[in-house]
Amino acid sequence: MEGGLNEIGVPTAQDFNSGSLMGCQYCSTTINPSNENRESSQNAFLDTSTLSNFPNLRVYTLSMAKKINFNSQKKATSVIVQSNLISYIVNVRKEVIISAGTFQSPQLLMVSGIGPSSQLAPYSIPVISDLPGVGQNMQDHIFFGPAYPVALETFTKLANDPAFLLSKFAEFSTSKTGPLTNPVADFLGWEKVPARMRPGLGAEANIALAKYPADWPEVEYLSGAGYVGDWSSLFFKRTFLPTFPSSLPSLPYPPLLKTPQNQKMDVNTQQS
Numbered sequence: 403m404e405g406g407l408n409e410i411g412v413p414t415a416q417d418f419n420s421g422s423l424m425g426c427q428y429c430s431t432t433i434n435p436s437n438e439n440r441e442s443s444q445n446a447f448l449d450t451s452t453l454s455n456f457p458n459l460r461v462y463t464l465s466m467a468k469k470i471n472f473n474s475q476k477k478a479t480s481v482i483v484q485s486n487l488i489s490y491i492v493n494v495r496k497e498v499i500i501s502a503g504t505f506q507s508p509q510l511l512m513v514s515g516i517g518p519s520s521q522l523a524p525y526s527i528p529v530i531s532d533l534p535g536v537g538q539n540m541q542d543h544i545f546f547g548p549a550y551p552v553a554l555e556t557f558t559k560l561a562n563d564p565a566f567l568l569s570k571f572a573e574f575s576t577s578k579t580g581p582l583t584n585p586v587a588d589f590l591g592w593e594k595v596p597a598r599m600r601p602g603l604g605a606e607a608n609i610a611l612a613k614y615p616a617d618w619p620e621v622e623y624l625s626g627a628g629y630v631g632d633w634s635s636l637f638f639k640r641t642f643l644p645t646f647p648s649s650l651p652s653l654p655y656p657p658l659l660k661t662p663q664n665q666k667m668d669v670n671t672q673q674s
């Protein structure tokens with residue numbers, strides 16, 4: 403993967419966590435090194451003794467912030483919260499930090515009166531600040547996966563060989579080793595769409611992309627060591643190959659990354 407990305411002009415990066423994403427490298431993942439389990443924010447920060455280190459931190463679980471109240475100087479003074487069916491007010495001493503995610507952060511701002519007045523008015527929400535951009539810039543990305551069969555053992559074997567999967571579960575449970583310790587997509591890359599390909603995107607896309615700063619990537623490469631032929635539905639249209647075939651099936655995606663060099667590499671791999 404690294405060699406392939408280097409070959410198409412994506413250099414190896416030193417540290418994505420530095421804030422610079424251009425390039426490719428093995429990325430850090432939230433795996434607990436003591437048990438090799440993937441961590442979530444909840445089991446990393448809430449279910450452990452970490453909380454007891456912060457006596458001034460109080461966490462309200464199963465609670466929903468419903469609205470932020472402001473005074474006449476537009477300063478946040480309290481938050482209306484609901485836990486189960488009980489509503490109450492949490493007073494603010496200093497500030498309110500909203501981290502309710504991509505959808506709910508702007509929603510909470512808008513029900514509190516911060517957002518485009520044209521959208522708040524129909525709901526009779528008093529406007530604290532008429533900010534036209536709030537809640538308007540959600541962007542989703544397209545996702546597709548060119549996949550090529552190779553003559554090596556990959557994660558595909560976990561998916562289509564139950565006995566192998568069971569043995570790897572046993573290995574993971576007993577020694578915390580084997581393929582199940584792998585987060586699957588551990589090698590990533592980012593880049594701008596190369597200049598030679600930009601005309602093919604069309605004028606509208608190029609104008610939209612021009613809004614982004616020079617160090618913002620436009621394309622992300624995710625590695626996955628397995629063969630998935632049809633990504634339109636991972637669960638119902640998998641075309642996992644039971645064994646490596648003597649002749650390759652026709653591939654459902656155009657060979658986007660194929661250069662004469664890696665076509666030669668493919669042939670060598672198939673012969674090995």
Ligand SMILES: Cc1cc2nc3c(=O)[nH]c(=O)nc-3n(C[C@H](O)[C@H](O)[C@H](O)COP(=O)(O)OP(=O)(O)OC[C@H]3O[C@@H](n4cnc5c(N)ncnc54)[C@H](O)[C@@H]3O)c2cc1C
Binds near residue numbers: 465466467468501502
């Ligand atoms: C399927 C998927 C896979 C992803 N994989 C990766 C990955 O491998 N690596 C990576 O770096 N990123 C990944 N991301 C992106 C990453 O998950 C998000 O960027 C990140 O979680 C955003 O963090 P956040 O704290 O801003 O919001 P969130 O993680 O969305 O947290 C918001 C929290 O606020 C809570 N909430 C919402 N409204 C309220 C309210 N009114 N009151 C109280 N609580 C509220 C929600 O329940 C939620 O718990 C993935 C995202 C998705 C959807």
